[in-house]
Amino acid sequence: MNSLHLKIQDEKSNDLPAHLKRNNIVSLLKEKFDFENSHLRIPSEKGDGILSKCFHYSAPDQAKELGIYPFFREIQEMQGSRVVIDGKTAITVSTNNYLGLTKDPRVIAAGKEALDEFGAGCTGSRFLNGTLSLHKSLEKELSRFLSREDAIVMSTGFQANQGTISCLLGRKDVAFSDRENHASIYEGCAISPGKTIRYRHNDMDHLEYCLKKFSSVAGKLIITDSVFSMSGDIANLPEIVKLAKDYKATILVDEAHGLGVMGEQGKGVTNHYNLEDEIDIYVGTFSKSLGSIGGFVSGKSKVMEFIRHKASSFIFTAALPPASVAGVTQALDIMIREPIHLEQLQNNTSYIKKGFFNLGFQVNNNPIPIVPINIGDEALTLLFNQLLFDDGIFAGVAVSPVVPPHNAMIRTSFTSSHTHEDLDKILVSFDKFGKELGIISQ
Ligand SMILES: Cc1ncc(COP(=O)(O)O)c(C=O)c1O
Numbered sequence: 001m002n003s004l005h006l007k008i009q010d011e012k013s014n015d016l017p018a019h020l021k022r023n024n025i026v027s028l029l030k031e032k033f034d035f036e037n038s039h040l041r042i043p044s045e046k047g048d049g050i051l052s053k054c055f056h057y058s059a060p061d062q063a064k065e066l067g068i069y070p071f072f073r074e075i076q077e078m079q080g081s082r083v084v085i086d087g088k089t090a091i092t093v094s095t096n097n098y099l100g101l102t103k104d105p106r107v108i109a110a111g112k113e114a115l116d117e118f119g120a121g122c123t124g125s126r127f128l129n130g131t132l133s134l135h136k137s138l139e140k141e142l143s144r145f146l147s148r149e150d151a152i153v154m155s156t157g158f159q160a161n162q163g164t165i166s167c168l169l170g171r172k173d174v175a176f177s178d179r180e181n182h183a184s185i186y187e188g189c190a191i192s193p194g195k196t197i198r199y200r201h202n203d204m205d206h207l208e209y210c211l212k213k214f215s216s217v218a219g220k221l222i223i224t225d226s227v228f229s230m231s232g233d234i235a236n237l238p239e240i241v242k243l244a245k246d247y248k249a250t251i252l253v254d255e256a257h258g259l260g261v262m263g264e265q266g267k268g269v270t271n272h273y274n275l276e277d278e279i280d281i282y283v284g285t286f287s288k289s290l291g292s293i294g295g296f297v298s299g300k301s302k303v304m305e306f307i308r309h310k311a312s313s314f315i316f317t318a319a320l321p322p323a324s325v326a327g328v329t330q331a332l333d334i335m336i337r338e339p340i341h342l343e344q345l346q347n348n349t350s351y352i353k354k355g356f357f358n359l360g361f362q363v364n365n366n367p368i369p370i371v372p373i374n375i376g377d378e379a380l381t382l383l384f385n386q387l388l389f390d391d392g393i394f395a396g397v398a399v400s401p402v403v404p405p406h407n408a409m410i411r412t413s414f415t416s417s418h419t420h421e422d423l424d425k426i427l428v429s430f431d432k433f434g435k436e437l438g439i440i441s442q
Pocket residue numbers: 156157158159161182184225227228229254256257285286287293294295
């Protein structure tokens with residue numbers, strides 16, 4: 001137990017109500033770790049060069065000194081819901097391996113076979129020399145599965161969003177992007193010559209207000225995550241479709257966290273709402289339910305043909321390596337044929353959400369396995385996370401700029417591989433430290 005924790009335990013000994021105890025702990029932390037000042041407002045000496053910000057950036061060092069630094073932990077082993085870090089086994093609640101397919105022996109065998117047959121990489125871009133028969137067959141499989149005319153396999157989901165948006169959004173066009181959309185969507189918008197309007201998160205009145213304001217613009221693109229990666233909220237796709245029809249806008253949906261998690265056979269939120277024909281462009285990733293790396297975009301053939309020849313993040317980068325493509329193809333096949341993984345995931349999600357709710361944590365009541373535990377203060381969040389880690393729970397944290405300042409959270413996510421025993425242990429830890437830090441009431 002580090003000295004900070006001992007000091008906190010002293011705080012615990014007083015019988016204050018939760019919110020006062022929490023305030024005391026935050027003040028104690030702030031004496032040593034002022035996240036906002038050391039991370040968001042990095043001092044820079046007048047006349048210093050471009051690297052001065054690096055030399056004055058002290059947030060990571062301060063957190064390390066306090067023993068609450070949460071990033072870049074070195075994972076030595078991974079198996080199911082367990083990871084080994086610093087020689088110690090922990091239950092992970094920081095994973096996107098929703099269906100537990102990353103270490104499925106069939107996925108690994110398919111990857112090994114492709115590695116033997118085609119080698120370690122494609123040594124070039126899809127555009128010129130990097131397109132293998134493996135890429136083409138995965139594209140066909142994805143198109144068939146999602147009832148799309150065509151699909152393009154890219155090297156990451158980030159690049160799929162960035163490349164697609166930046167090549168579609170022309171100088172006179174306007175994108176309407178949910179404020180909680182993923183960074184790759186922000187970047188795609190930022191590097192395009194078009195204008196971007198950020199509408200308030202999942203706020204359909206605000207989206208309509210923005211669309212109305214630009215109703216004379218011919219090229220309008222509404223962009224939304226189907227499942228938001230931090231809050232776990234589900235986009236209001238039925239209303240977005242209605243507004244798109246009213247204002248003649250095109251829709252791009254990023255199903256990174258929807259694929260494998262919702263809809264028939266895991267086809268995503270688009271399928272869940274029966275809106276496959278209404279969503280023009282479907283972007284997805286292989287780095288979550290499909291357990292590997294890579295991404296794709298799918299839609300009408302003519303649109304895909306345009307993106308194939310215009311998206312720089314697709315053209316000017318090496319193709320997804322053979323082992324990954326073959327592994328993803330196998331994982332997709334398992335996801336389609338074995339509904340048990342999705343059923344287990346849904347079962348685990350409802351079990352853990354009910355558990356958190358009963359302890360007094362606010363969680364939303366949807367079937368998404370992303371469960372943020374909102375704390376607010378950054379330093380308190382890092383401390384909570386460290387105490388969980390010391391107790392054998394490996395969680396992720398989201399602090400600014402991933403979330404707005406003072407909206408820090410422990411971001412937990414769950415997989416079909418968690419057992420109810422794992423989930424109970426997780427709940428015991430959250431209960432214990434949540435109470436100790438005044439985050440929930442005794
Ligand atoms: C909503 C969303 N879109 C896109 C991506 C990017 O996916 P990838 O890991 O394949 O680059 C992520 C990954 O974090 C995501 O959460």
